[in-house]
Amino acid sequence: MDDDQSAEELITESLEAVIGRNPYEQKRVNQWVSSVVEQCLGQLSKLSKPFKYIVTCIIMQKNGAGLQSASSCFWDNTTDGSCTVRWENKHLYCIVSVFGLAI
């Protein structure tokens, strides 16, 4: 679907703009997470579609540890959907999930 592809592009762009190639820094990660989520939400609301959005962002330092993420939703399959983007650089992993629920 076009909407899903454009949502993925939005998310990837905001991740690269906010984090880029920076290493994981304890002091800055809070601000990164807020920026990524705010940018994604801002871009999605600019699409002016009748949806409520939930954006979730997980940033984890690359240390050899494992990470799993799963979601389960009670909604209308015909009108609602989600998009998850896995992104990484040399120093950290990032998982951003966007859920769009029709009003």
Next chain:
Amino acid sequence: MAFKWQEALCTSKTGFFIMANQPLPLSQETLAQFNRSMSTEPGASGPPRRRLGSISTRRSSKDQSKDQPHHRPLFLRSMTLPSSESSFLSPTVSNSHISMGKRFSFAGWHQGGRVSFSGLYLQQPIQEVYVENTYRMGPEPGCRFNASRTQQILQATLDSYLEGVCYSPDSCSQLCQMLADLVLSKLKDVNPPRYKVVCQVVVGQSGKQGIRVSSRSLMNPNTDNYTSAVFHNHSLFAVALVHGLYFE
């Protein structure tokens, strides 16, 4: 010929589904013969007949999902069987309820299509579902998403299921999904009407890494809410996020 075909239906389950998807060209003579045999011998072939009756009204959601969205289950007019999986071999169908004589057509095994007695398919009109206005602008008082109760349920679920569990890459992916489904099923019981629920569970190995989980949503603060719970032990950590959104 009619009896042999009847036996073939009863003895092979898989055969039924193949038959159900293919139209069966039966001559009028064969149908008449079958109808005569059904009406004259009520007791002789009791069990096979029962199964036939069950087969005709069995509908599984798996089969329906493959076909077009607009299809209607084929019901025998003389029978009112619940369309559950157990009805296939249901012993509760009595012979007296089955009158397969006049209104039954073998050619109608094809899912989603009504057929005439001669075996030709009739076009099924697609019936739209009309939903009436409820004139409701918001959730009823007392029927809102209860964040504190949801948080208690979340925390209790995580504590009970992850106590003493060690992180393993093979099993934790399934564990994560299972937790998400479990939390959703528990929340469905306490969920107020007209609320959609989104539940996300993150499970990770407890190492010396830094991690940050955050979420933001565009929603109506009067009607919608969210809650979260965290669990941590020596081997793993888990974060559960639940959002409840009112569906207008």
